[in-house]
Amino acid sequence: MNTAALKELLYKMADDQLILGHRNSEWTGFGPLLEEDIAFSSMAQDKVGQSYALYQLLHALGEQAPDTVAFTRNAPQFHNCQFVELPNEEYDFSLIRHFLFDTAEAVRFDMLTQSRYEPLAQLAKKIRGELRYHTLHANTWIRQLGSATEESISRLQAALDKAFPFALGIFEPSPFEDQLIEEQLFAGEQALRLRWLERVQTILAETSLHLPDVTLTTPEFGGRNGHHTEHLQPLLDEMSAVFRIDPTAEW
Amino acid sequence: MVVSPTIEQIREWLDEVKDPEIPVLSLIDLGVITQINLSDHEVRVEMTPTFVGCPAMDYMQREVIECLQRRGIDQPVVEINFREAWSSDKISEKGKAALKKYGLAPPPDNSLFTDLEILERAQCPRCGGDNTELKSPFGPTLCRAIYYCHSCREAFEQFKPV
Ligand SMILES: [Zn+2]
Numbered sequence: 001m002n003t004a005a006l007k008e009l010l011y012k013m014a015d016d017q018l019i020l021g022h023r024n025s026e027w028t029g030f031g032p033l034l035e036e037d038i039a040f041s042s043m044a045q046d047k048v049g050q051s052y053a054l055y056q057l058l059h060a061l062g063e064q065a066p067d068t069v070a071f072t073r074n075a076p077q078f079h080n081c082q083f084v085e086l087p088n089e090e091y092d093f094s095l096i097r098h099f100l101f102d103t104a105e106a107v108r109f110d111m112l113t114q115s116r117y118e119p120l121a122q123l124a125k126k127i128r129g130e131l132r133y134h135t136l137h138a139n140t141w142i143r144q145l146g147s148a149t150e151e152s153i154s155r156l157q158a159a160l161d162k163a164f165p166f167a168l169g170i171f172e173p174s175p176f177e178d179q180l181i182e183e184q185l186f187a188g189e190q191a192l193r194l195r196w197l198e199r200v201q202t203i204l205a206e207t208s209l210h211l212p213d214v215t216l217t218t219p220e221f222g223g224r225n226g227h228h229t230e231h232l233q234p235l236l237d238e239m240s241a242v243f244r245i246d247p248t249a250e251w
Numbered sequence: 252m253v254v255s256p257t258i259e260q261i262r263e264w265l266d267e268v269k270d271p272e273i274p275v276l277s278l279i280d281l282g283v284i285t286q287i288n289l290s291d292h293e294v295r296v297e298m299t300p301t302f303v304g305c306p307a308m309d310y311m312q313r314e315v316i317e318c319l320q321r322r323g324i325d326q327p328v329v330e331i332n333f334r335e336a337w338s339s340d341k342i343s344e345k346g347k348a349a350l351k352k353y354g355l356a357p358p359p360d361n362s363l364f365t366d367l368e369i370l371e372r373a374q375c376p377r378c379g380g381d382n383t384e385l386k387s388p389f390g391p392t393l394c395r396a397i398y399y400c401h402s403c404r405e406a407f408e409q410f411k412p413v
Contacts, residue, residue: 035387035397042389049304053333122333126303129338129413133388136370 005176006117006185007061008079012174012224013108014054015080018070019232020101021047022239023088032091040094043134050127057119071243075233076226083166083220085232089159092152095145096159099138099203100167104196106131111192116184139203146207153208164212168219171196256322258287261294264322268314271307272392273410275349278311282341285334294319295328299337302393302413339412351376356398356409373409375400383407 024044031037055066063069083101088094109131112124145152171193180186197214204211222228256264265284270276278284278298286297296315300308312329319327339358342350347357356373370388372381377400386397386406395408 035389038391039387039389042393045304045306045393046302047304049302049306053303119333122336123303126333126336129336130302133411136388 001117002176002179002183002185003061005174005179005183007058007063008174008176009180009186010054010058012079014051014058015078016084017047017051017054019078019080019235020084021051022235023084026088027094039137046130046134053123057123060119067243071240075228075236078226078228078232078236079224081166081169081172081223082229083163083169085229085235086166087231092155093159093163095138095141096156096163099142100163100200101170102131102134102138103199104170104192106135107195107199108192111187114184115186142203143206146204146209157209160209161212165217166220168214168217169221169223172219172221172224174224258289261287264318265315268311268318271310273350273353273355275353276346278315280343280346280349282343283311283337293328294324295330297334298329298331299333299335300331301337305393339410342410350410354407355395356407358410358412361412370396373398375403375407377403377405377407
């Protein structure tokens with residue numbers, strides 16, 4: 001088994017979950033509705049828990065313990081896509097990101113249930129079940145607000161236009177793409193992107209929203225290689241503050 | 252190992268360990284104990300989380316270890332893995348009845364849960380009716396969803412199918 005390829009895959013997935021989980025948790029106490037407040041907090045808890053389980057797979061492959069990996073690296077050592085580190089902004093942007101990212105994530109874990117690396121396939125089956133609630137939540141709100149008032153439609157459309165190049169950054173090819181596919185560890189970013197586009201378009205077709213033209217959009221790549229926006233480091237500083245003061249603290 | 256129990260005995264002991272979030276439900280009823288293995292020198296229990304991010308998992312693992320130690324098993328091995336993933340179908344009939352009595356609607360059969368439409372209604376644990384509406388698939392803990400019963404004019408929670 002190509003361990004380097006597998007680790008690269010696990011790191012980017014775990015980092016995506018951890019960072020977006022943290023962003024979701026920033027809605028706690030600020031959601032536009034109490035239910036939305038609870039929803040984003042629950043999804044944050046799911047995502048952080050899922051990242052922890054992925055870091056544990058890495059730990060079993062010889063990487064450092066989950067807490068160390070999560071709380072002691074700096075931005076250039078993180079492999080999340082830039083999309084997840086962007087600030088929450090208004091609810092419309094958070095909702096669009098939730099929809100675009102979680103759809104990709106649901107497809108990714110669905111594909112990973114077929115992975116030849118058994119511990120990952122087992123975990124993927126479990127996570128896939130949990131993500132049904134995340135995509136249900138996203139699809140429900142996109143359907144409602146994407147065909148509601150002129151204002152809700154134009155705000156979501158603006159958020160979608162802004163988010164789209166970053167969303168395409170999710171699928172930045174790995175240097176190990178061929179090996180992952182060959183060893184059937186993961187069917188690859190290209191296959192994932194195709195299935196993602198199909199699902200996203202199916203939902204958007206039920207609304208007044210339009211997906212920007214893929215062929216005319218330059219994806220925001222770089223995150224997978226440690227190139228991040230200025231927004232990631234402050235998030236990491238905040239996230240790891242307690243750990244850096246006292247690595248043995250439990251909370 | 253000081254005593255040599257049977258697997259059945261160990262199951263009975265673990266039936267006394269309750270889910271910290273739903274104290275009427277034992278870990279056995281909840282279905283999170285996936286394996287019990289005995290060998291000459293070891294009691295080995297495997298557990299799996301209800302939700303990957305379940306914050307109570309470490310606590311439940313400690314409770315299982317302490318429960319076994321109280322019964323004279325010196326060094327039980329309690330491992331958490333996803334080999335046999337948890338689903339809400341693993342809740343026993345006794346567990347489902349306990350949930351209902353506790354005021355929490357038990358999860359519907361997960362194999363029916365191919366589309367999310369099944370979530371739109373749940374049977375109200377108070378009046379037994381289904382004039383109900385899903386308010387949010389996310390409740391106060393990861394495993395609960397919030398519904399509203401139009402007959403009782405009150406909200407209730409359901410243990411989500413996963
Ligand atoms: Zn009722």
